Amino acid sequence: MEWLERMNHALDYIEENLKSEIDYKKIAQAACCSEYHFPRMFSALSGITLSEYIRRRRLTLAAFELQKNDLRILDLALTYGYESADSFSRAFQKTLGLKPSDVRNKGKLLKAFPRISFQLSIKGAIEMEYRIERIDFELSIIGKGVPVKTSQAAEAIPALWNSAQLDGLMQKLIDLSWENPKCTLESLLGICGKQAAITEDEFTYFMGIRYDGHVPDGMDTLVINHSTWAVFPNIESAWKRLYSEWLPASGYELADLPCIECYFPPNHQPENELWVPVVSL
Structure with missing residues (x-):
C-alpha cells in the first residue's frame, strides 16, 4: 500500500502545479522513485505517457474555465503553459475535439480527461520468474x-x-x-x-x-x-x-x-x- 500512496503523491504534485511549471524531478521525488524510471512506470500503469497525461489534464481544466468564465484565450494559454493562443488552440482542438472559441456554445460535445488514481488490483495468479x-x-x-x-x-x-x-x-x-x-x-x-x-x-x-x-x-x-x-x-x-x-x-x-x-x-x-x-x- 505504501507504493500506491507514493504514486498517488506524485499525482497530487501534478494536480497542484497544472497552472505552473511542472518539474519532472519533483514528480519522481514525490513517488520516491528514480527520475529515469518514473515516466516508464507511469506509462506502464496508466497506458499513456506522463507528458500526455499532464497535457490532457491542463486542457481539461482550461475547458472548464472557458465554460465558466469570460477569459481571453491568450490569458488561458499562458496560464496553462502555452506560449501563444495559436499553439494552445491547436493542442486544445487536437486533444478535446473543439476549438477553444467553440466551447462557450451550449450543446457542443466536448471531451474531458479526469484525474488518474492508482488503486490496488489483485494480480499474480501467473508466476513471474526472475x-x-x-x-x-x-x-x-x-x-x-x-x-x-x-x-x-x-x-x-x-x-x-x-x-x-x-x-x-x-x-x-x-x-x-x-x-x-x-x-x-x-x-x-x-x-x-x-x-x-x-x-x-x-x-x-x-x-x-x-x-x-x-x-x-x-x-x-x-x-x-x-x-x-x-x-x-x-x-x-x-x-x-x-x-x-x-x-x-x-x-x-x-x-x-x-x-x-x-x-x-x-x-x-x-x-x-x-x-x-x-x-x-
Whole structure:
C-alpha cells in the first residue's frame, strides 16, 4: 500500500502545479522513485505517457474555465503553459475535439480527461520468474545509440535491430561479443536510455555489446557501474509486469540507471532477458 500512496503523491504534485511549471524531478521525488524510471512506470500503469497525461489534464481544466468564465484565450494559454493562443488552440482542438472559441456554445460535445488514481488490483495468479545477478565490475558497452519516441518504442526498437542487421552493425557486434567473456551479458544488448535521466517523450536506445577492448571506429562507449540486477526471461512480458506486479512486492526499488535488454543467439533458452538495476529497500 505504501507504493500506491507514493504514486498517488506524485499525482497530487501534478494536480497542484497544472497552472505552473511542472518539474519532472519533483514528480519522481514525490513517488520516491528514480527520475529515469518514473515516466516508464507511469506509462506502464496508466497506458499513456506522463507528458500526455499532464497535457490532457491542463486542457481539461482550461475547458472548464472557458465554460465558466469570460477569459481571453491568450490569458488561458499562458496560464496553462502555452506560449501563444495559436499553439494552445491547436493542442486544445487536437486533444478535446473543439476549438477553444467553440466551447462557450451550449450543446457542443466536448471531451474531458479526469484525474488518474492508482488503486490496488489483485494480480499474480501467473508466476513471474526472475533471478538476482551480482556484477562486481564496470560494464563497458560499445555500439550505437539512436533516439526513439517513447510512444513508438514497441515498433521502433525491432525496426532498429532490423536496420542493424541490414547495415552490418549486428554482425560486427556479434563478432566482437565473445572475445573476452566475463559474465552472462555476453550477447547483443539494447540499453533503454543512454543517460540516467531521460525525457518523457524520447530516449536513446543503445544497441551494443559488453566489451573491454579498443573501440572500433564509428562506435560509442556506454559505461554502467552497478552491482545488483533483477533478471527476467522474456523481455516483452517482463516490461508489462515489472512495474505493476514484481516491483511493489519485491523488497527492491529501481536504481537510477538504464535497463538492459539481452538478446541471445538462436536456440538459446530463454531467447532474451530483461536486466533491471535494483537496490534493496
